[in-house]
Amino acid sequence: MASNILSRLQKLRRNLADNALDGMFVSQEDNRHYLSGFLGTAGSLLITAREAVLATDFRYIEQAGIQAPDYRIVQISATSPDWFAKLTADLNIKRLGFEAGDITFSRHRQLSESILGTNSQLELVPTEGTVEAIRMVKEPEEIEFMSSAAGIADKAVEHARKVIHAGLKEKELAWEIEKFMRESGSQSLPFEVIVASGPNAALPHARPSERRIGNNEPVVIDIGARIHGYCSDLTRTICLEEPNGGDPKFKQVYAIVLKAQSAAITGITKGTTGRDADALARKIIEDAGYGKAFGHSLGHGVGLDEHEQPCLGPNSKDVLTDNMVFTVEPGIYLSGWGGIRIEDLVVLENGKIRPLSKVAK
Numbered sequence: 001m002a003s004n005i006l007s008r009l010q011k012l013r014r015n016l017a018d019n020a021l022d023g024m025f026v027s028q029e030d031n032r033h034y035l036s037g038f039l040g041t042a043g044s045l046l047i048t049a050r051e052a053v054l055a056t057d058f059r060y061i062e063q064a065g066i067q068a069p070d071y072r073i074v075q076i077s078a079t080s081p082d083w084f085a086k087l088t089a090d091l092n093i094k095r096l097g098f099e100a101g102d103i104t105f106s107r108h109r110q111l112s113e114s115i116l117g118t119n120s121q122l123e124l125v126p127t128e129g130t131v132e133a134i135r136m137v138k139e140p141e142e143i144e145f146m147s148s149a150a151g152i153a154d155k156a157v158e159h160a161r162k163v164i165h166a167g168l169k170e171k172e173l174a175w176e177i178e179k180f181m182r183e184s185g186s187q188s189l190p191f192e193v194i195v196a197s198g199p200n201a202a203l204p205h206a207r208p209s210e211r212r213i214g215n216n217e218p219v220v221i222d223i224g225a226r227i228h229g230y231c232s233d234l235t236r237t238i239c240l241e242e243p244n245g246g247d248p249k250f251k252q253v254y255a256i257v258l259k260a261q262s263a264a265i266t267g268i269t270k271g272t273t274g275r276d277a278d279a280l281a282r283k284i285i286e287d288a289g290y291g292k293a294f295g296h297s298l299g300h301g302v303g304l305d306e307h308e309q310p311c312l313g314p315n316s317k318d319v320l321t322d323n324m325v326f327t328v329e330p331g332i333y334l335s336g337w338g339g340i341r342i343e344d345l346v347v348l349e350n351g352k353i354r355p356l357s358k359v360a361k
């Protein structure tokens, strides 16, 4: 049995015992992949104290056997939910946790109807963030994959700095970056490359447009690569300066955002809460008079998903501990002018932050 799958299952089983659950129904795609190794896009896991079953349909049966050797594979119908009642009865499950954040209202109704008669004693218990909490703390191999993905994003930014010039369209630069990352070994990108120039840079999640990049304006580039399923997330904001000087406002705002980011990177230690981490950077931006212009959280966990737990934000009670991987990404956005965001991917190790990307200067 693959040792990482075994230890992940052990953690989940401990959680089941703590919550008096006989089993867990895992439907969320990344969670399913994490707990089994299975990469198919349809299928469900049923995990009890002793059993680990992967139920999937004809299309994925062979793949499931290869990718999830630790699981008993059960072939089910892609169109009828009847298997659910039979399988939960066979496994003697009375209280079954399901992922409330993933199961839709209609799927829940379908499952509830399917157990009537066959396994009517089954209680479906909503759970939240169970597997996600296990995923928060990374294994060495996961950190290595993200480090490689961060390296590709770093190189892509270097490439972008070489090819960017006034008159280039945002979309053209975005495609250059995307092509570069794919050719450097990234799997399909976790999210669309963001290139936002001038006033567009005031929108934290702008999409690349036909706008032509100009001199003396901020250009936000937010990109991620993916290696073995694991993402990276990196933002740089650059400004094409004219020979006679550049934009003093850009330099002034950039220095504040960079100072805020450094304060968080050096200040976060083992045990810092998501709220306190956020406050480290937010205080500097507020003191500089831009508090209202930093309208999002400081950062987020990264793993199989580009946005996962923990959250580093004003309302987050998450406690940061060793081997968590997350972003540190303060920003200042000024409507009409543009914005500056600086984002690096980091891991908390031995109580201190170790950047996985080349930290911004």
Ligand code: ZN
Pocket (backbone or CB within 6 Å): 222, 223, 233, 234, 235, 343
């Ligand atoms: Zn990002």
Ligand code: ZN
Pocket (backbone or CB within 6 Å): 233, 300, 327, 329, 343
């Ligand atoms: Zn991010």
